[in-house]
Amino acid sequence: MKRYIKMAESPMEGHPDKLADLIADALLDEFIRKDPYSRVSLEILLVSGMTFVSGHVSTESYVDIPGVVRNTIKEVGYNKPEYGFDADTSAVITSIEEQSPEIALGISSEGAGDTATVIGYACRETENYMPLPISLAHLLSKSISEMRKSGRAPFLRPDGKVLLTILYEDEKPLFVKDLVVFVQHDPDVSLDKLREFIHEEVLKKTLPQKLISEATRIMINPSGRFVMGGPIADVGQTGRKIVSDAYGDVAYSGGSAFSGKDPTKTDRSASYLARMMAKHVVACGFASRCMVQMAYAFGVSEVIAFDIETYGTEKVDKEKIKSALLEVFPTGPKKIIDFLDLRKPIYKKTACYGHFGKEDLSWEKLTKVEELKERLS
Structure with a gap:
């Protein structure tokens, strides 16, 4: 019988790259809401104190780009100056041009807008026909974010990520082999309290216990404290999580x-x-x-x-x-x-x-x- 592992990661919405994706799609939605035939191609770059919005847009509508950006940042939870990146003080710098006439001509003839x-x-493997590793990784990272946003875990901050591997045998998943959770937190919460909370209130209540074995290795913030996170700690950019956006390493x-x-x-x-x-x-x-x-x-x-x-x-x-x-x-x-x-x-x-x-x-x-x-x- 053949044994092998499959892997997946799921960044939380406060992860810099995911925040960039979220801002890009929030802007896209606003353009389409006002003009369904808007043609939009946007890239977002996030760094400490700044949000850069660039791209090409052809539309009959007007969108308050800084307003949409700041509202999205606030929804995610970057709303306090001590986070080093917050909605009210982040500068929003835009560079938007009209879509090129060649691209517009190709699309108007019902052709593809890209190669x-x-x-x-x-x-x-799952009820929604998704691979089990990516399905579980998303379930866990979303559960942690919801704990924070609901107020049940006020000591958590927006940034974080889940990495998960599953051991398979002849195409069948056996158990979770490795589970790594990184979650940003306030400076005054101890690592012991944080790890106990994530383990007891998230992992035990979210993961199917039949997938946990004695061989499962669980690590929560294995590198230690994770206070500084988000765009102040790492640059965020659209399009850098395409495998976690899709199916993990399965396809x-x-x-x-x-x-x-x-x-x-x-x-x-x-x-x-x-x-x-x-x-x-x-x-x-x-x-x-x-x-x-x-x-x-x-x-x-x-x-x-x-x-x-x-x-x-x-x-x-x-x-x-x-x-x-x-x-x-x-x-x-x-x-x-x-x-x-x-x-x-x-x-x-x-x-x-x-x-x-x-x-x-x-x-x-x-x-x-x-x-x-x-x-x-």
């Missing part, structure tokens, strides 16, 4: 970031469709695991390349599955936008704790199961 390879993945990465991009960018919108396709394959029982791969070229109105991988778990011929997917799901860039209803302010909710596995998002809905089954019956 990209995209990946979608699904498996049977390939398409290589592109999601946050700050409107749906004409196929590296975002087509990644969502690829996930929906893979999820349908598994939900229909055609395979236990499925990865969908697609490629798009700037200005081209159809998918350039399409393939799936089912890792030998398929119950139906792979070529038949591929044909059925292409018949049922629209793969053209504009068709994806319409099919998934992507011209809505839905993106801020995707920026933290993963872009996949959240049941209220359109690409997570199993709306084509019966149609797919009929084509392969």
Whole structure:
């Protein structure tokens, strides 16, 4: 029997890179709320006392960029001067230009707004068809953040991260092998109190105990105190957590970031469709695991390349599955936008704790199961 490990990390929303993603998508939502056809490509850079917003935007709307930035920073919890980075005193510096006419022309002809390879993945390890390592990592990091924001753990600060590894045997998860939690905290809380709280109130109450064994190694702030965090301790930038945004190390990465991009960018919108396709394959029982791969070229109105991988778990011929997917799901860039209803302010909710596995998002809905089954019956 073959044993191996799979890994995942989940930064909390106060992590500098995740805060940058969150600001980018909060701004995107505001542009789309006021003009659904806004074309937006934003990059955020965070450093002590400053937020830089740069990119290209074409829109009929006006957005109070500094106001959206400061409100997002405040929502996350950077609202005290002693944190070294707070919403009211952070300078907001903007450099926004109009989208280039060449890109605008390519999109107006219903072509892709970028050249990209995209990946979608699904498996049977969890109820939402996500890999177990990334699902648990997001669950833990979100639980810790909610403890802080609800007031149950007032000594916690916004920054933090969860790293988790799971031991597998012949494709089946056995138990959590390593669990590392880093969480920012006030200077007057002892490490012993912090570690006991996280262990008793979060880990024990959140992790399925069947996944914990005597061999599980748990480390909470293993390097010691973690008082200085957020952008004062480390620069934050959009697009630096693309593996934790997707599936952990279980599936390939398409290589592109999601946050700050409107749906004409196929590296975002087509990644969502690829996930929906893979999820349908598994939900229909055609395979236990499925990865969908697609490629798009700037200005081209159809998918350039399409393939799936089912890792030998398929119950139906792979070529038949591929044909059925292409018949049922629209793969053209504009068709994806319409099919998934992507011209809505839905993106801020995707920026933290993963872009996949959240049941209220359109690409997570199993709306084509019966149609797919009929084509392969």
